[in-house]
Amino acid sequence: SNPGLNMNGASYSILRGNEITGSISGYQDLIQLRSNARFNLIEDNLISQASHSLIQLHGNNNFDDQDPHNNIIRNNTFRNELHHCATVAYGANNNVFEGNVYEKCGTGQNSPSVSPEGYSINPSGEALHAWQPSGIYRYNTVMFSGVRQGSDGAAFGGLAANYDQGIAKVTENYVYNNVFTQNYDVAFRLGTLVIGGSSFPASEIEYGDNRFKNNILYDNGIPFDDGTPNQNGDTAINYVRFNGGPNPQGDVWAGNLIEDINEESVKWKGTDYTIAEAETMITDVDFNNNTAGDPLFVDSDNFDFNLSSTSSAAYDAGVFLTVTTGSGSNSQSVSVDDARYFIDGFGIVDGDTIQIGSEVVTITAIDYNTNTLTLDRMISWSNGENVSFPYSGAKPDIGAFEFTGGGGQNPSLYIEAEDAVLAGNFVVVNDGAASGSQSIEVPEGSGGGNPGGPSSATFTFNVAQAGTYTIRGDVLSADSGSNSFYVQVDGGTNTNIWDTSINAGYTQEDLGFRGDSDLIEPFTFDVGAVTVV
DSSP states (O other), X not given: OOOSEEOTTOBSOEEESOEEEOOSSSSOEEEEEETXXXXXXXXXXXXXXXXXXXXXXXXXXXXXXXXXXXXXXXXXXXXXXXXXXXXXXXXXXXXXXXXXXXXXXXXXXXXXXBOTTOOBOOSOOOSEEEOOSSOEEESOEEESOSOOSSSOOEEEEEEEEEETTEEOEXXXXXXXXXXXXXXXXXXXXXXXXXXXXXXXXXXXXXXXXXXXXXXXXXXXXXXXXXXXXXXXXXXXXXXXXXXXXOOOBOOEEESOEESOTTSOOEEETTEEEOHHHHXXXXXXXXXXXXXXXXXXXXXXXXXXXXXOXXXXXXXXXXXXXXXXXXXXXXXXEEEBSOGGGOOOOTTTSOOOEEEETTEEEEEEXXXXXXXXXXXXXXXXXXXXXEEESOOSSSSOOXXXXXXXXXXXXXXXXXXXXXXXXXXXXXXXXXXXXXXXGEEEEOOTTOOOOOTTOSOEEEEEEEESSOEEXXXXXXXXXXXXXXXXXXXXXXXXXXXXXXXXXXXXXXXEEEOOBTXXXXXXXXXXXXXXXXXXX
16 A cells, blocks of 8 residues: 555566665555556665565455466565565465565564554564465575564465455465575464454465475574564474464475574474474475585675585585476477476566576476476486576585585576677577577588687676686587587687587587596686687
8 A cells, every 4th residue: 555656557567776765654565566467577676664565466366367476576675674575465476586685574673653644563574475376486585584573473474364455375385495594583484364354254265285495594583682582482484373274284395404403493383393303293294305504604794695615504405396207309398297486487587597407498488287398499308307497516505596616606607609709610500409599500511620720609708706617518419520629718728629429409518628537627717708719
């Protein structure tokens, strides 16, 4: 209500790069998306202070395309000590929250009890007031949030109930690779609540079948400023069932780092359990392959939640999001066990770049009914191949940032071959099997030559983080007469030869030089421009 920015019914709008600040006056949702607001992109904004929510996606209890759906809220910073940072509820569905930073949401600090107009201000709230079905929450960081005033709350709230304004359904949400740390209350409060006297029947309440994977929940429940211990003690995950609501069931918690191994960090309808106890004693929710320990953040005091070393308890400790079902050869259509982890961009951003086995590809379309991904190029795969976002190491890391040896987020850079500066006999050709439907080649019979010859493809890119890197290419080498070429990296020798595998279709191969013991050649780059010829 009383929105500062009214996006009700908006579609294909972009809100980018703004600083947006509300006030305590009235009962305000600073940015509001209602009715059938859809396919909007809200990114790279600093959004702060509103008496209710900084952003609210509010439906009319249809839970279909008549309510807010397929909106992407990413890479924003949210700060709101007054109440919630983000609310998504009452029919809103299939919305994505990714890469956002949530700070001091709902703490109640510096919060008056009433606005100048006399509206009551609730001195509590949540970073994510997450009451939608089929949402995605990924790569977010949530800190210093939750209640500090003695009432019940959480950093992430998924409480299905029959509220006065409508039904909150919390089903089939995908919550993965987030960081929840140094929050004042529990990290998650989940479950059901029946509200007596509501015009919406309790029979419509739905909760369950949510997926929580590869999240870091660490050092939550910090004391209040005056040293008073947090009311929920060691609890990081709190499942509740109030007033005879439906039993919460069907959730999966896998590959998460959850506090300390000896702490009773899971509360199930009033009973406390350690992570190990939860895996064996809670049967309605599946806890498996979770871990505990110190993630060894680079500098949590300065909000750098990258992993600092391979000694981190989060390193190589995550689980893969899904697997392929069936095998395929030279195809762009891949069936997976569960496609709901991913998006094709909804026509407003690029689709997800993912890793299937060793192949890194981009999703161009998804059929959620058949769990089929359409990719940007042809690949081959076996049944049961692991599917996740690109990672380094043996398995994905836990948390929002993949460790790459320098303590920073994975600095992978993808360059289309046709974007190179070409000379001599190199040409760009249309190729439906290639990424971007184009490739470069030297026509048959015009190859050969010597190092430093007239035919070349030159790639120049900027390195943002100094470190050791590998170079990978998508290559198609039909026979032994067309599977090698000279490579010069960053002004080095131009006599190194890269021998590629002979295949009928494109394969991804890491650069390694003939005669070198390193099958994958490492390169050390400083910050700045790098040229590969």
